[in-house]
Amino acid sequence: MEKAETWLYKTLQYRFDDAELFRQALTHRSATGSNNERLEFLGDAILDFVISEALYHARPEASEGDLSRLRSVLVKDVTLASIATELELGLHLILGGGERKTGGHRRESILADAVEAIFGAIFLDRGYAAAKDVIEQVYASRLSDLPDAESLRDPKTRLQEWLQARQMSLPIYELVNVTGQEHRQKFEVSCTVTEVPAPTTGTSTTRRKAEQKAAAKMLTELLQDNS
Numbered sequence: 255m256e257k258a259e260t261w262l263y264k265t266l267q268y269r270f271d272d273a274e275l276f277r278q279a280l281t282h283r284s285a286t287g288s289n290n291e292r293l294e295f296l297g298d299a300i301l302d303f304v305i306s307e308a309l310y311h312a313r314p315e316a317s318e319g320d321l322s323r324l325r326s327v328l329v330k331d332v333t334l335a336s337i338a339t340e341l342e343l344g345l346h347l348i349l350g351g352g353e354r355k356t357g358g359h360r361r362e363s364i365l366a367d368a369v370e371a372i373f374g375a376i377f378l379d380r381g382y383a384a385a386k387d388v389i390e391q392v393y394a395s396r397l398s399d400l401p402d403a404e405s406l407r408d409p410k411t412r413l414q415e416w417l418q419a420r421q422m423s424l425p426i427y428e429l430v431n432v433t434g435q436e437h438r439q440k441f442e443v444s445c446t447v448t449e450v451p452a453p454t455t456g457t458s459t460t461r462r463k464a465e466q467k468a469a470a471k472m473l474t475e476l477l478q479d480n481s
Contacts, residue, residue, distance in 0.1 A: 258346040265341055266388055270379050277348070279375035282364055284350030290371035297374030300382070301329055304389045308397055320403035328396060334366035337392055343368055409470035413445075416473060423448040425472065427465045430455060445472045 255277055262276065263269050270276040275293075283289040305328050309321050316324070327333065338344060344359035347368055358364050369392075377385040390397070407415075413425055424447075431442040441461045445468035446453040454475065456467025 261342070261346055266391060268376065268384070268388055270375070272379050275375040275379050276372075279371040280346055280368060281348040282350065282353060282358065282368070284353040284358065285348045286350075290368060290375075293371035293374035293378075294367045295374070296377060297370035297372065297385075298329075300373050300377050300385050301370055301389060304386050305329055305393065308390065308393070309400075312397060312400060313403070316403055323407065324400060324403055327401065328393065331362055331366040333396070334369045335362040338365035338369050341392075343372075409466045409473055413469045413473045413476075416476065417447065425469065427468065429461060443468050445469050447472060447476075450475065 255273060258280060259269065259273065259276065278288045279290050279293050281287060281289045283291055302325070305325050306321070309316070309324050309328075313321065313324070344365055347359050347364065349358045349364075353359075353361075353364070373385050373389055376388055410425075417424060426446045428444050428446070429441065430444050433440045433442075438459075440457055440459065441464040442455055442457045443461060443464035444453040444455050445465070450472065454468050454471035456464040456469070456471065458464040458467055
């Protein structure tokens with residue numbers, strides 16, 4: 255644990271008063287002893303609150319929906335796993351033998367949970383202000399370079415809003431074809447808008463994803479026609 259404690263201080267300038275909390279935050283359920291699941295639960299809630307407050311002040315004109323989309327991007331597993339990788343957290347995780355052999359220290363869900371568990375452990379160790387300071391430090395670059403909230407809306411939503419703003423008919427999605435075996439199916443979906451001569455199609459591993467692709471193509475065509 256001494257190596258992990260040194261890493262934490264050099265990386266995040268934080269030293270635990272209760273070293274056992276830090277050990278627990280690093281411990282995956284595959285290992286023996288107390289694991290980090292409860293701390294992850296707590297850290298998830300604290301992270302949501304800290305990021306919500308930061309976004310509220312960073313984007314004073316943003317709607318509730320836009321703030322929710324921005325928060326979702328910042329706190330989702332892929333972002334947390336990316337943060338863990340940047341910090342080299344995986345090198346310090348305590349895993350069971352099976353997880354170690356299968357590369358658990360690189361697994362997205364394990365890394366994401368460990369980051370949140372550390373936030374939760376810091377909260378218990380020194381309170382909300384300490385947890386907030388660490389979270390804001392970890393998220394500093396992401397909070398200073400926030401994406402345009404409009405770009406975070408999924409293609410189906412953006413297409414519908416674009417059509418509604420121009421009083422055009424709403425899109426119709428139809429399942430065109432399903433191929434492949436049950437566990438590896440491909441769905442082909444068409445997107446039709448009355449005012450557009452031909453439908454667009456999208457293909458993916460789920461019907462929802464196929465609809466999103468078809469909607470994205472339709473929106474591209476509409477934007478090109480109106481440019």
